[in-house]
Amino acid sequence: MPYQLNFTLVWLHFxxxxxxxxxxxxxAVLAIFAGTVLGLALALAHVSGGRAVRTAVAxxxxxxxxxxxxxxxxxxxxxxxxxxxxRYNAVTSFVVTLSLYAAxxxxxxxxxxxxxxxxxxxxxxxxxxxxxWQRLWHVRLPVMLRIVLPSLSNTFVSLFKDTSVASVLxxxxxxxxxxxxNFNTFRIIEVYLVVTPMYVVTGYVILxxxxxxxxxxxxx
Amino acid sequence: xxxxxLIVQALPLLLRGLAISLEISGLVVALALVAGVLLGxxxxxGPLLLRLPIRGFVDLIRGIPxxxxxxxxxxxxxxxxxxxxxxxxxxxxxxxxxxxxxxxxVRGALSSIHHGQMEAARAIGMTFPQCLAWVILPQAAxxxxxxxxxxxxxxxxxxxxxxLVGIVDLMQSIQQVIGRTYRPMPFYLLGAVIYFAINYTLxxxxxxxxxxxxxxxE
Amino acid sequence: MTDPLVRMVGVTKSFGATKxxxxxDLDVNCGEVVTIIGPSGSGxxxxxxxxxxxxxxxxxxxxxDGQEVGFxxxxxxxxxxxxxxxxxxxxxxxxxxxxxxxxxxxxxxNVMLGLRKVRRMGRVAxxxxxxxxxxxxxLAARADHLxxxxxxxxxxxxxxxxAVAMDPKILLLDEVTSALDPELVGxxxxxxxxxxxxxxxxxxxxxxxxxxxxxxxxxxFMDGGRVQIAGAPNEVLRNPSNDRLRAFLARVG
Numbered sequence: 001m002p003y004q005l006n007f008t009l010v011w012l013h014f015x016x017x018x019x020x021x022x023x024x025x026x027x028a029v030l031a032i033f034a035g036t037v038l039g040l041a042l043a044l045a046h047v048s049g050g051r052a053v054r055t056a057v058a059x060x061x062x063x064x065x066x067x068x069x070x071x072x073x074x075x076x077x078x079x080x081x082x083x084x085x086x087r088y089n090a091v092t093s094f095v096v097t098l099s100l101y102a103a104x105x106x107x108x109x110x111x112x113x114x115x116x117x118x119x120x121x122x123x124x125x126x127x128x129x130x131x132x133w134q135r136l137w138h139v140r141l142p143v144m145l146r147i148v149l150p151s152l153s154n155t156f157v158s159l160f161k162d163t164s165v166a167s168v169l170x171x172x173x174x175x176x177x178x179x180x181x182n183f184n185t186f187r188i189i190e191v192y193l194v195v196t197p198m199y200v201v202t203g204y205v206i207l208x209x210x211x212x213x214x215x216x217x218x219x220x
Numbered sequence: 221x222x223x224x225x226l227i228v229q230a231l232p233l234l235l236r237g238l239a240i241s242l243e244i245s246g247l248v249v250a251l252a253l254v255a256g257v258l259l260g261x262x263x264x265x266g267p268l269l270l271r272l273p274i275r276g277f278v279d280l281i282r283g284i285p286x287x288x289x290x291x292x293x294x295x296x297x298x299x300x301x302x303x304x305x306x307x308x309x310x311x312x313x314x315x316x317x318x319x320x321x322x323x324x325x326v327r328g329a330l331s332s333i334h335h336g337q338m339e340a341a342r343a344i345g346m347t348f349p350q351c352l353a354w355v356i357l358p359q360a361a362x363x364x365x366x367x368x369x370x371x372x373x374x375x376x377x378x379x380x381x382x383x384l385v386g387i388v389d390l391m392q393s394i395q396q397v398i399g400r401t402y403r404p405m406p407f408y409l410l411g412a413v414i415y416f417a418i419n420y421t422l423x424x425x426x427x428x429x430x431x432x433x434x435x436x437x438e
Numbered sequence: 439m440t441d442p443l444v445r446m447v448g449v450t451k452s453f454g455a456t457k458x459x460x461x462x463d464l465d466v467n468c469g470e471v472v473t474i475i476g477p478s479g480s481g482x483x484x485x486x487x488x489x490x491x492x493x494x495x496x497x498x499x500x501x502x503d504g505q506e507v508g509f510x511x512x513x514x515x516x517x518x519x520x521x522x523x524x525x526x527x528x529x530x531x532x533x534x535x536x537x538x539x540x541x542x543x544x545x546x547x548n549v550m551l552g553l554r555k556v557r558r559m560g561r562v563a564x565x566x567x568x569x570x571x572x573x574x575x576x577l578a579a580r581a582d583h584l585x586x587x588x589x590x591x592x593x594x595x596x597x598x599x600x601a602v603a604m605d606p607k608i609l610l611l612d613e614v615t616s617a618l619d620p621e622l623v624g625x626x627x628x629x630x631x632x633x634x635x636x637x638x639x640x641x642x643x644x645x646x647x648x649x650x651x652x653x654x655x656x657x658x659f660m661d662g663g664r665v666q667i668a669g670a671p672n673e674v675l676r677n678p679s680n681d682r683l684r685a686f687l688a689r690v691g
Binding site for chain 2: 188
């Protein structure tokens with residue numbers, strides 16, 4: 001029996017997709033903020049710390065990056081509450097997991113960025129009498145952020161796509177919405193014909209906006 | 221039951237899952253390598269009529285999450301009347317994703333070779349295949365290998381997602397064991413260690429290669 | 439006789455196995471312009487960078503107004519820490535060969551940063567002072583431009599304003615025209631000359647022999663990490679008695 005395309009059922013439940021997309025974006029934004037704070041702290045520690053600190057940061061990065069996100073998600077949601085007396089819901093658990101995941105990738109980005117700041121700029125900062133903290137805040141970080149903005153943009157889009165894994169915890173983001181419609185209407189082709197452009201276009205929009213930000217910061 | 225006894229009891233099941241994971245990853249990597257190299261080369265050297273659809277394909281695949289691709293390929297088959305079977309469907313989905321990645325890597329590596337190299341090779345009378353084989357590819361290999369090894373680790377990590385379409389890989393066997401023993405942590409940690417062992421070996425190799433290649437100044 | 443503003447005695451420094459400074463003695467008096475010339479590798483830039491502690495020195499003494507730059511007072515050769523060095527560096531100003539303007543700040547903001555964060559001036563007062571100095575170097579019209587929108591000569595003049603606005607006791611100039619296109623060198627030298635005439639104490643490393651001859655009070659020739667010859671420009675440059683200096687001048691012209 002040939003498959004007949006029928007979108008009406010999908011449009012009926014489009015709200016799940018629309019709100020799901022919004023939730024996916026929210027999850028990604030939270031994760032990238034938390035991940036940036038943690039990643040930056042770890043990168044700074046790595047760049048200025050001793051051997052013990054560097055090894056610790058490297059260990060963190062390697063452990064997170066070499067393990068599937070799905071496993072990390074399960075571990076944090078199902079595993080941790082059995083050893084520590086902590087209760088949290090699926091969304092919190094996923095955001096924490098994705099933030100830790102994001103931080104591990106961002107450490108590398110920030111580390112490379114910090115090293116790419118011309119030494120002469122730190123010298124110029126020293127020459128006018130800025131302390132180490134002042135040099136970091138007023139010279140090294142602003143210059144580094146402009147250098148790494150392209151990598152940051154790509155990481156953000158990646159994280160946005162990774163939010164699809166939240167569906168395994170029944171978090172009602174976009175992929176969960178798609179699967180719900182799939183299971184309840186059997187309109188598999190239609191729903192994914194709608195969801196695919198939703199992911200792709202959103203990714204491009206995010207990149208476009210961040211490229212505009214890049215240009216504005218570079219010339220101002 | 222003591223933790224270590226549980227693990228020993230569960231070991232056969234876990235190892236079977238690991239074997240499936242490795243089988244899937246291996247197939248995906250091999251298929252994606254062949255397809256990705258062809259598509260990547262076409263993106264650099266092919267005619268516009270070929271480049272545009274390939275570009276569209278690559279951007280499309282890379283714009284959606286791996287999980288979405290897996291779900292789509294898995295569920296669309298039966299719906300469209302084509303019964304693929306879960307294992308082939310999973311392999312197909314992962315291969316599509318990995319191919320797009322490899323194609324990008326190949327494209328990047330090939331286009332980073334200065335066009336003067338091709339011109340010089342042509343100038344001494346080499347045919348296109350000879351240029352590729354003796355001049356372009358040896359140089360491109362250096363820029364290809366480290367990121368390609370990263371895509372291999374991505375494939376291994378991505379294979380964990382097939383547990384969600386009913387394939388009893390390492391991830392799913394862990395879930396099954398936990399379902400029976402109600403002791404999640406030891407097994408999640410064990411799973412993490414196994415994945416870590418595989419991927420860390422790969423990424424260290426990639427880093428060592430990168431360091432070696434950096435010495436060769438062009 | 440008043441003590442010199444900067445007194446360097448027996449300054450020694452090695453980079454690994456290479457001895458870059460081999461016992462340098464040099465004084466700079468208040469209001470003096472001292473120019474250091476010499477072949478590359480002679481240690482002149484390293485010496486300059488030791489004065490404002492961008493480089494450490496292994497042995498010897500560098501005192502600015504009596505205060506030792508690299509080491510703390512008291513027994514033991516204890517190197518100064520970053521906080522102390524920051525306070526010492528306020529007294530010196532440095533202009534770099536590659537300008538090193540902060541790329542994310544406009545010209546006036548570049549000059550204001552030190553005034554606000556180190557001299558603790560309020561925003562209005564700092565901007566006023568920064569604009570004053572930008573005007574003195576001829577760039578008042580470009581105050582709100584980013585470094586990427588300025589020519590090399592203009593960037594370097596902003597660099598000079600940034601250093602001088604801090605009211606340093608001594609200005610250190612590290613080959614400030616070497617990275618400039620020939621036609622832009624003049625505008626920068628003109629600014630430096632004006633500052634010298636107004637009484638700024640300067641220690642200058644340069645290849646510009648014309649500048650060395652016309653603006654310096656003293657010229658110092660360094661080679662192999664030591665001061666080979668020092669004296670008034672006429673003595674040193676016109677009829678060099680030192681062989682190495684003669685060879686150097688013949689090469690540089």
